[in-house]
Amino acid sequence: MAERPSGLRDFEPAWLARSLDRYLSVGLVFMAALIAAFPIYRIRESGLRADAAREQQVNDVAAGTSLFSTGCASCHGAAGTGGTAPTLNSKQFFASITDPQMAVLISTGVPGSSMSAWSQEFGGTLTADQIRQIVTYLRSLEPTAPSVPDWRTGKKASG
Secondary structure, eight states: OOOOOTTOOOSSOHHHHHHHHHHHHHHHHHHHHHHHHHHHHHHHHHHHHHHHHHHHHHHHHHHHHHHHHHHTHHHHOGGGOOSSSOOOSSHHHHHTOOHHHHHHHHHHOOTTSSOOOOBGGGTOSBOHHHHHHHHHHHHHTGGGOOOOTTGGGTOOOOO
């Protein structure tokens, strides 16, 4: 390498090089801390998501219970146990329908029956979230649902 002529100053003074080295070192330490923190966050996040999902489920069931009792129970019976409309709290009903199908029935109603559309999109009063909450509430009844073979007629569980 060619020698520089004397009398010319360094392009990068030593104090500036030390300052840049210091900033680079601090940056590397922060980057190492972030790299170490991501796996810890990932391990912890799955538990937080599960807790949030359980809490959301509890909140949806509570809201759905209230919505069902004010808008649906007059025809389907308290807790969907039967009335003038189909019995929703039955093993046979839950086995015959998916959650999206249930949401569509609530949203659009059933043509040719007294089940009107409940979604705001179809002239009803419920939002999509409220319909989801009702579906969540109904699905929460499934584990203890009685057998009602004639659920379509609104018949109550026997016994």
